[in-house]
Amino acid sequence: MTYSRTTRKSNHTPQRSCTVCRAKADKSDLIRIVRSPDGKAVVDVMKKLPGRGAYICPDSDCIERAKKSGSLAHALGIVISADFWNDLEENAKTFGSNPALKIRSVLGLSRKSGNLIIGTDNIDREKRKVLVLTASDCSESVKKFAESHENIALEMNIEELSESIGTRGGVQIVGLPINSGFAKKLMSLQKRERGNAV
Ligand SMILES: [Zn+2]
Structure with a gap:
């Protein structure tokens, strides 16, 4: 019996889809948003917060579309505040791979x-x-x-x-x-x- 599959460090990164454009990307290249226990949308920087979550591309097009279409609010099942959109835009700007x-x-x-x-x-x-x-x-x-x-x-x-x-x-x-x-x-x-x- 060999354990190499589990012991070797895997290069495979989990893939997720953007809630808005549906594009698939590495989990680490998307912004995760989670519904907090008090029903607010928060950017989950560590991608570890529990709760209902959704992913979005760190790009202004997808954020604009999410705002207009309500798709992110729908995915999270909440109403999203203006404050959150500002946070998200700020986060997307500095996201990148740098x-x-x-x-x-x-x-x-x-x-x-x-x-x-x-x-x-x-x-x-x-x-x-x-x-x-x-x-x-x-x-x-x-x-x-x-x-x-x-x-x-x-x-x-x-x-x-x-x-x-x-x-x-x-x-x-x-x-x-x-x-x-x-x-x-x-x-x-x-x-x-x-x-x-x-
Ligand atoms: Zn997208």
């Missing part, structure tokens, strides 16, 4: 969801273990501070980091609880980004 862009998108969503910890003081106050992410042009003292945590040196500067989390600027360091899905996602994206750079 890990650097995905990192920005994940940071933005983690801020929106209230998981992101901004600045050394707030990170210090956090009781849980934190993954910290620093801007490429952060100060020496922030760099030192980061070294006492699990850390990622981002390939974006203070301005870009601030922009990706929707603040007015000056953000040198952010943190995420290390056991959160967001932190795990960022660590795997960072690995991919490094891989691409070689």
Whole structure:
């Protein structure tokens, strides 16, 4: 008896269809939207949330069509708010296959969801273990501070980091609880980004 089929890492990626155009694509190339327990549509960044879900291409055509036709609302069985469409468009813009862009998108969503910890003081106050992410042009003292945590040196500067989390600027360091899905996602994206750079 051989176990090679189950032990070998499979190259096969699960396929899903866009709710709107019906095109089939790798699961990782589509945006998953899920109906939350309180009946709202949310972008499922980690593609792990339980509940009724639907996939859509990360492209403005499909999003426009979903809005007009109501197909996404129908697939999820809910009424979709204007806020959600803005989130979805934002997410689609930064989706792509570029890990650097995905990192920005994940940071933005983690801020929106209230998981992101901004600045050394707030990170210090956090009781849980934190993954910290620093801007490429952060100060020496922030760099030192980061070294006492699990850390990622981002390939974006203070301005870009601030922009990706929707603040007015000056953000040198952010943190995420290390056991959160967001932190795990960022660590795997960072690995991919490094891989691409070689
Ligand atoms: Zn589509």
